[in-house]
Amino acid sequence: MKTTVPIIAAFLSGFVMLLAFFFNPETSALGKLEPEVLSWVTIVGGFTLLLGVVSIVRVNYSSVKRKSSGWGYKLATLISIFAMAIPAIVPVRWSSLFGTGTGSIYDWLFNYIDSPMMSTMFAMLAFYIASAAFRAFRARSAEATLLLVTATLVMLWRVPMGEAFLSGIHPDIPDLINTYIMNGANMAVQRGIIIGAALGAAAMSLRIMLGIERTYMGK
Amino acid sequence: MTILLIFAYIFLILIGALLLYMTFKTDDRRYIYLAVGFYVIFPVIVTLKLPIMLSPEVKQLYDAVEALPDSSTVMLTFDYYPSTLAETEPMSHAALHHLFRKNCKVVTMTTIPLGGPSIAERVTRELAEEYNKVYGIDFVNLGYKANYVAVLKGMGTSIETIYPTDNSGTPLSEIPMMKDIENYGDIDFIFVVADNSIVDYWISIVNAQYNNPVGTGLTAVMAPRYFAYIGSGQMTGMLGGMKGAAEYETLLQKPAAANMGMTSQSLVHLFIIFSVIAGNIIFFMGKKGKSRKSA
Incomplete structure (x- = not known):
């Protein structure tokens, strides 16, 4: 029961949102479900914040009560939480x-x-x-040297004094750094990372929906 | 004046060299900390005006906002923590200057609970006073709502469903400006100022699914990652770090905090580069000495 209900809830929520994407939210019932589910998500999100506060209070309160090491800092945490929260509520x-x-x-x-x-x-x-x-930043290998030279060039390029210095050597250098380092090598690598991460996120979502991934239940 | 500047630069170089030498001699890193502190504070005492060169990404964002018709509705986000205020707040200031100058209707919001709503409130009210803008007619602060993915997605259908009230608890239905703004369809441009990966969601959810143009102001460490989105056309310009904000201020002809910070940042960057070079020279000289000894 403890495992089956969360898996069913995760599957249904994920599946509804997945399907709703393809339906018009104004004309179809499934499309209308999307804003409803999203409202629920924000409400649940609010409760998770509350859960976080309760957990932090419990953990720190027990340490202060036992006067374990660093209890003074924990007391400061508790005082800070209530000093900020009470006047705001x-x-x-x-x-x-x-x-x-x-x-x-x-x-x-x-x-x-x-x-x-x-x-x-x-x-x-x-x-x-x-x-x-x-x-620590040493040119110990070819890769480290490449990183060091690139980092130095980008650091110079990102500040007016460095930019003026680079332009003094040749007026096109700042543009070349922008074109070949930032919009060239950097962009290519970042795209790879972004696409890889997106595929990973999609695979992970599928695993959660199908109940293969259960770490969110503490398993 | 030029002679004074030359003296100032020589003085700065000598201080840096001396403090690095002391670090090397005593192996006490506090000399480096002293140097960084000195380079941050020095421009506050002696003003060194630096020319700001414009990068294409900043120009693209400026042009996109400039091309908006007067009285357009723009959503400006304050998706940053107080820790990065030095970089991000000048961006929000510059963006608001531009938007209020163009008489745009500004909807502010945040996905950061810690300070986001307060920062938005303080910055918008400060600038609204300067431009005689009235809350509820020219600008609205929606504040914070938990779970950003749901918030970003939900506003595509109805902003009021996600934010039934504004930051101070007034129902959106009672705010005149919000009567004509139902969802992203009524927003002409989204200006995201952020210090975290929420930007990915503004692009993948709002730009990709609702076709809203999204321009961003990001911290310098984040900027390299987002060049990819500019290249693909999913992001309409970007302010990268304090330098980006300084460029935007220059375009607006309103030099402010970011322009002031450029000298400190320049000096610290140059000192770090100088430290790297000095550190490597010492490293290789030490290596050479060791190999000679062993031979």
Whole structure:
């Protein structure tokens, strides 16, 4: 039962969406099913977010209760979740500080705490990349040399100072990089990857619909 | 002025060389971090104006928006996390400048729960004030809905089914601008600003199935992947990273944050290239020394 029902649900949902693609949503019953199923998907999607919150609270709460290692960070996670969520959930008609609109607590926390913290974390990558470039990016083989030369050319091409430098050598160099590296070798390889990934996704969808792939059930 | 600039460049090169030398001597990577920090901050103190060359992808996107008739309806997405704001927000700003300047009706939305609706609200309101645009008549923020594939697909049939209310909870039926907008058929152009693979779905679902032209603004690391879609004609232009945004600002003749960031980015890129070259010279010299010793 635990396996059969999810497989039937997955098969029916997938099959309906597959068939509905070929029918007009305004004139045919099967076509009309498509927006209905999609509404269901968004509703289920909303519940999965809730499930995520419940799971994070449970995991972190038990660690804080047991005072296991790093429990302080877990407490910070819990406080952050509730500090962001509660003012956002409270109806805005009670006060303009509630809800998610401009000037609300949620908005303030997002703009002045969350957003700068995330930007800082991401910005730190630049420091690590610079360090790695000096310490690890070596022309040890022909392939590594090719990668190194291409990366250097693209990095120069993507900034005005580098572009000016390349144009100073020959005015056509920036255009040549765009034509032969980005729109040539890069595009060809990316197309291969995109087509390969799409075929893989189609095969995986079919496996899920037919019940061969069951990892989504935790099996 | 030119002499000052030459001095500035020599100073920058010397600082980089000195800090790399210190890193090599002490094996302390913090000198490299110091150099990167210095190159990011330096342009804030000393302004170095750089010429921005235009790439065909940016020009294509600009021309596509420019070719839209006045008062067209455009969907602008804020599909990015706060972590990439430095790259993506200038794109949204530039796009909104262009759209409001052309009196387009702008529908904003996001598939990112973390901050997407707030960023959209802040950026659109900021620019709407500058162009005297009124919420509900000239622009609408639909906000966020979970499960992006269903959202993108569902809006093809009815936007109201997916978004019964806007971001602040007003029913779409009460918003004057949304009365004439039922689905993608009523949208003339989609301008996607994103920092993740949601772009694939805008192309495979919205462009491929509903024939809506899709132009994009993407982070620099994502851009190489999407040249494939420009080549196939499924994507109408692309802004690649902060440089793309700077090019768009140049086309709009409104240099702003992206243009300002170009000097920092240029200096850091050049420093990284310099580091790679220096690192390789040291590596090969060390190798040569070792082989001599063993011989």
